[in-house]
Amino acid sequence: MRQAAAEWIPCRLLARQRERELEVKGMVRKGFKMYLHPGMAGEYERRHKAPWPKMREMIHEYGGKNYSIFLDEATNVLYGYLEVEDEARWALSADTEINRKWWDYMADIMETNPDNSPVCVDLQQVFYLG
Numbered sequence: 001m002r003q004a005a006a007e008w009i010p011c012r013l014l015a016r017q018r019e020r021e022l023e024v025k026g027m028v029r030k031g032f033k034m035y036l037h038p039g040m041a042g043e044y045e046r047r048h049k050a051p052w053p054k055m056r057e058m059i060h061e062y063g064g065k066n067y068s069i070f071l072d073e074a075t076n077v078l079y080g081y082l083e084v085e086d087e088a089r090w091a092l093s094a095d096t097e098i099n100r101k102w103w104d105y106m107a108d109i110m111e112t113n114p115d116n117s118p119v120c121v122d123l124q125q126v127f128y129l130g
Helices: 011-017 041-049 053-061 087-095 097-106
Strands: 027-035 064-072 077-084 120-122
Touching: 041 064, 041 097, 053 064, 053 087, 053 097, 077 087, 087 097
Parallel strands: none
Antiparallel strands: 027 077, 027 120, 064 077
């Protein structure tokens, strides 16, 4: 199991610390990776096939669009892509009750920080073709 850094940073804060995001049509494009526990790919996919309606609503309410997550089965690394309308507004979504419940629900199958948020690494965009 990968250990969270002594001074871990929740996903919602990473983007505020980095200046590598590209704004396209008023949207901020975000790439990140998370870490799935070995043998949990099927369960992760099962839980995401039917996301809770309130979770879907919250993502849209806080400006999230075009959200995709990909799995590298050889390494159990999850790669996420998300477009958000406003970084500050999106950061507030982490503190919603439904988001905290989702983190708790997913904590047993992926690497997490002390607050059950997923261990998350912001990715640098190096290419875009629009």
